[in-house]
Amino acid sequence: MPYVTDDPRPEPLFSAAEMHRRRDDFRAELARRDLSHALVYGANRSGSAVSWLTGWPVTREALLVVGPAEADDVLLVNFYNHVPQARRLSLVPVDWIGRNAMTTALERLASAGGHPARVGVAGPLPFGHYRTLTDQVAEVVDLNPAYTAMRLVKSEEEVAALRKAAALTDATVGSLERALREGVTEHELVAEMEHTYVAAGGMHHIHYLGVTGMDNPSVGVPAQWPTARGIRERDVVTCEISVAVAPEYSGQLLRTFTVGAPPTPRYARLHEVAEEAFETLRTRLRPGTHARELAAAGAVIEAAGFTAIDDLVHGFGGGYLPPVIDGPGRPPGPTPDVVLAAGMTVVVQPNVVTRDLSAGVQTGELLLVRDHGAERLHDYPYGLRRTG
Numbered sequence: 001m002p003y004v005t006d007d008p009r010p011e012p013l014f015s016a017a018e019m020h021r022r023r024d025d026f027r028a029e030l031a032r033r034d035l036s037h038a039l040v041y042g043a044n045r046s047g048s049a050v051s052w053l054t055g056w057p058v059t060r061e062a063l064l065v066v067g068p069a070e071a072d073d074v075l076l077v078n079f080y081n082h083v084p085q086a087r088r089l090s091l092v093p094v095d096w097i098g099r100n101a102m103t104t105a106l107e108r109l110a111s112a113g114g115h116p117a118r119v120g121v122a123g124p125l126p127f128g129h130y131r132t133l134t135d136q137v138a139e140v141v142d143l144n145p146a147y148t149a150m151r152l153v154k155s156e157e158e159v160a161a162l163r164k165a166a167a168l169t170d171a172t173v174g175s176l177e178r179a180l181r182e183g184v185t186e187h188e189l190v191a192e193m194e195h196t197y198v199a200a201g202g203m204h205h206i207h208y209l210g211v212t213g214m215d216n217p218s219v220g221v222p223a224q225w226p227t228a229r230g231i232r233e234r235d236v237v238t239c240e241i242s243v244a245v246a247p248e249y250s251g252q253l254l255r256t257f258t259v260g261a262p263p264t265p266r267y268a269r270l271h272e273v274a275e276e277a278f279e280t281l282r283t284r285l286r287p288g289t290h291a292r293e294l295a296a297a298g299a300v301i302e303a304a305g306f307t308a309i310d311d312l313v314h315g316f317g318g319g320y321l322p323p324v325i326d327g328p329g330r331p332p333g334p335t336p337d338v339v340l341a342a343g344m345t346v347v348v349q350p351n352v353v354t355r356d357l358s359a360g361v362q363t364g365e366l367l368l369v370r371d372h373g374a375e376r377l378h379d380y381p382y383g384l385r386r387t388g
Contacts (some may be wrong), residue, residue, distance in 0.1 A: 169251030220360035
């Protein structure tokens with residue numbers, strides 16, 4: 001039964017101690033850079049640093065002013081009618097953002113003793129706000145790389161949140177599997193998935209579907225937007241599903257299904273290679289592994305005569321994080337200089353496709369790096385599954 005309450009404040013996902021730890025870590029970075037203040041920006045449901053530091057999921061616009069001590073912090077929120085709930089959710093005092101976010105923030109800084117010579121910035125700050133800031137502050141320091149580094153290793157509370165998200169993602173993929181039958185449209189499949197996790201308190205992240213016929217395929221990777229195409233017998237359906245329990249705290253599950261028939265030899269072979277690549281990557285998820293060791297696993301795909309469209313591996317849980325390992329098939333780029341550490345969470349997702357990109361499979365999921373190796377956060381069964 002869904003969680004039911006009369007309290008307008010949702011049950012906290014993270015403890016006050018966890019939230020204070022994050023702000024202490026962020027303030028320590030300011031001290032390391034000899035910065036007294038920072039501005040953390042988010043807009044249009046983007047900008048994970050705001051949520052991570054305050055507990056407020058960004059809606060239209062939010063600007064967190066971080067000062068030398070916690071008592072100096074304030075979260076500025078737009079629209080005006082979003083302020084009441086922001087005050088219920090945020091652990092940082094909240095005020096209205098005013099007519100212009102940066103103007104209001106600079107007025108706050110001026111009233112606290114004048115504009116500092118140097119200010120740190122995290123988040124996707126728009127150019128107009130940046131120009132207003134640089135008109136009054138001598139130096140702007142980019143804190144985004146440092147913030148990303150803070151998100152790589154998860155606390156135990158963050159791991160627990162990701163487990164909850166993985167369970168909701170598993171349930172959602174289960175509802176997709178049960179709904180796969182002739183005549184159901186992609187729109188209806190998405191509606192079924194959304195009903196599963198929204199009713200259980202989950203949040204939207206992504207639900208990508210790739211639907212095509214096995215005998216004459218034309219889709220090699222899940223698509224970002226559903227269509228009105230109906231499911232047919234002998235279709236193959238690939239999915240990439242992520243359900244969140246808070247902004248950027250989501251599971252991720254990638255699976256392949258056939259409808260009303262076993263996989264054709266082509267799809268059986270594609271999935272066999274994908275499983276081999278997944279297992280090769282999974283066994284390398286241990287502290288001390290360099291990203292180049294993960295990139296080398298792509299050779300399994302090419303040796304089998306196939307290629308890929310999607311990444312092989314990417315960090316996840318707190319954003320789209322390092323290490324991002326390109327799959328074969330795209331112009332080669334530099335391998336990230338990243339070494340795995342215990343507590344990192346990554347998605348392993350070999351998307352193996354034919355060289356003409358017409359047929360492909362997905363298999364993969366979010367995994368946790370522990371001292372002993374990879375640990376599953378999901379419970380959904382492995383393998384290419386037949387429905388209908």
